[in-house]
Amino acid sequence: MSDTQPTPNAQRHSGDYDPHASSLRGEVDPGVMEELLAVRGSIDNIDATLVYLLAERFKATQRVGHLKAEHALPPGDPGREAAQIARLRRLAEDAQLDPAFAEKFLNFIISEVIRHHQAISASRAGDGADPLT
Numbered sequence: 001m002s003d004t005q006p007t008p009n010a011q012r013h014s015g016d017y018d019p020h021a022s023s024l025r026g027e028v029d030p031g032v033m034e035e036l037l038a039v040r041g042s043i044d045n046i047d048a049t050l051v052y053l054l055a056e057r058f059k060a061t062q063r064v065g066h067l068k069a070e071h072a073l074p075p076g077d078p079g080r081e082a083a084q085i086a087r088l089r090r091l092a093e094d095a096q097l098d099p100a101f102a103e104k105f106l107n108f109i110i111s112e113v114i115r116h117h118q119a120i121s122a123s124r125a126g127d128g129a130d131p132l133t
């Protein structure tokens with residue numbers, strides 16, 4: 001990459017991350033290690049993308065949290081969640097991803113979102129609680 005090109009965030013913030021870190025060094029055939037490192041490069045790119053995607057999702061849900069708090073709406077919307085889960089399970093099946101895992105993953109994210117919504121609502125109510133977001 002030339003000096004005039006901006007450095008992508010994923011590289012700028014990787015700190016002292018060593019993409020070759022492994023406990024397998026010396027125990028694996030060098031050819032196998034090379035292949036493993038190549039695949040791990042893709043895994044690292046995917047993980048970085050997941051972080052950026054999640055950051056965008058939480059930015060969006062933070063707006064929802066403020067909207068809900070402003071209009072005294074409940075943090076959770078079970079009807080919406082049921083529709084989201086049914087849709088993601090179908091998408092997961094099409095993508096050959098375990099639908100049970102997709103459901104668990106979405107529930108994990110939503111429970112964190114609801115915690116953020118509750119914190120926003122509590123901080124707006126002036127009870128001194130710090131919003132988490």
Ligand SMILES: O=C(O)C(=O)C[C@]1(C(=O)O)C=C[C@@H](O)C=C1
Pocket residue numbers: 061064065075076077078080081084109110113114117
């Ligand atoms: O859409 C909303 O009402 C949200 O608060 C967002 C969200 C989500 O993370 O997708 C979170 C909690 C609700 O139960 C449903 C959906």
